[in-house]
Amino acid sequence: EPEVTQTPSHQVTQMGQEVILRCVPISNHLYFYWYRQILGQKVEFLVSFYNNEISEKSEIFDDQFSVERPDGSNFTLKIRSTKLEDSAMYFCASFWSGYGYTFGSGTRLTVV
């Protein structure tokens, strides 16, 4: 079964540093998403990406965040200057209308 692959599985970074979270979505899917889940809380939508551009973003997705699909396969989430409250699990997902979302295993980001 096709999988969404995320790397790294765990990232520890100092406050103020930039981090890039990487995802390889399912190749024939067209819609890509980033979600985050703060420990013990619900999954929160960050951004959706279609046809090489952002189609929707939440209020969480401020100027500190950016997404790219630089080479047609990798899908990245960049946080420019991390804050303590950015500590969370970040999930990448790709979407196919007949099936729904396929989520990656997530990247646990810890900001210290």
Place this chain on the structure above:
Amino acid sequence: KNQVEQSPQSLIILEGKNCTLQCNYTVSPFSNLRWYKQDTGRGPVSLTIMTFSENTKSNGRYTATLDADTKQSSLHITASQLSDSASYICVVRDTNAGKSTFGDGTTLTVKP
């Protein structure tokens, strides 16, 4: 505002017992409803997906029902196993914006 409410928030059952999780939504116009299982520290995994015309969908010991008139869905787990311990998330997608609304999830603990 589209909302998805799940109940109970948490549930503890003994191995081998059955249980039913509830999901009520206000998402309109409705496109589809999905149930996901999320193991601790992992990404959500799709269990079932139902469209407007489907009343029930099974996946092994998991059976989801949908009443589009009352905007309610349930997930019934039969003969629970220890591995069923997880968070179960109801996700409802609307037709217009193509946006999905996540419920807070029900945390199920199966004890021996």
